[in-house]
Amino acid sequence: MIAIEHLRHVDAAPARAARERYRAGSVAPTSGVAPGFTQANMIVLPRDWAFDFLLYAQRNPKACPVLDVSDPGSHATLLAPGADLRTDLPLYRIWREGKLAEETADARAAWAEHPDLVSFLIGCSFTFETPMAEAGIEIRHITDGSNVPMYLTDRPCRPAGRLHGNLVVSMRPIAPGRVADAATISGRFPAVHGAPVHIGAPDEIGIADLGKPDFGDAVRIEPGEVPVFWACGVTPQAAVMASGVPFAITHAPGHMFITDIPDSAYHA
Template identity: 55%
Template structure:
């Protein structure tokens, strides 16, 4: 399937089951988002958690009311129940299944949150001539649990998850400059260099996603990652929650250029 299709067409293909993999590199130019869906009585605390931790949890949209599964502010004919390639279902903080359609699990008390995703700033890196290794190798970006603590809010707390892209030092400096302009999609990196300093024991064994090649002379560069809420959910243990599967994002109609701070 060609990657250069519109966001709406990609959502339709996902809805029809024609695209089930990760969404990195697809529908270039459009914002991709992480998903979190919670019961109404957990929603306000999660919103506060996002507001207190904008690096890993940058909020780009949410449903105006419980039970709403169409988010017109994020895309035309967008159905949050069908338009993500893979969903994770959590019960009492434990992952119980991954599915491609959540219509059978939908409830009138569910509130949808969409958080910014690093796939948006990858496009800006590529446009500047920087290599993004997971795109080059055609795999999902590697993601790791860290010892970087998030600020707690009510029942939500936990440590940050980061994504990693290896770069030469000069490219890493340029990446910091570029990504600083995109605070709505995680902004500048949170760490460069020794992964053990942030609690990553084995860079070749990511907790989520796929390992990528790190060439001699390259630094691992770490960005805050939108999988962080899944760690917070594991600890908070809401009775029911739905997220995206790592790498399988909601592709919106919002242009990436709208997120840039000039």
């Protein structure tokens, strides 16, 4: 894999330091943390559900671009040698029968319930925020120190096996003169959601109120700014809820796994 090859030439100390903080118990959204290193969403499922999800991701690549898949029972990833997926994210969600049962900073106890768990790491739009910011495009949730707003849309994903659900999107308000630039820059990163899926008119995708996100925090939108929407890696959590998945572990929205892979590895 091209991403793994990049590990040979990269000093990933900032990414490792961030993971060590989270392993020690620090809890905070990861947007803007260890800039330049790829971040990933995560969903962990019993082996019996893993093929269904792999097919779901293949059918919905914009929302679920898979970066790595673990062996059953493993809590390691080639994207960050030495990392532990049970402890190295800042905040986890434990799901039972499609309902959120718990949020925790340490998933080891829940992980131990199933010996055959398969972990999926999925591209995250935080990855292209750094090049957008370097181009002078403000990332409002970073400016204001909040989590990115995420919304459940009325757009159904393609079902697969027992999994179904609607698309989740993240939103960033962009100055009208920079919308095309934001689309162009993010479009260069297809492995981490790529270009926007919708621009403006939130009601056209079933979002009634931008001030009430389904996940994350509402952000300030200045007069004239355009809401721009990207496919979001929280989409698997919407599928967990809609499909009544018996057991799953995910990242908490906005609290990602920071890999040792540089963003440039996923630049098309």
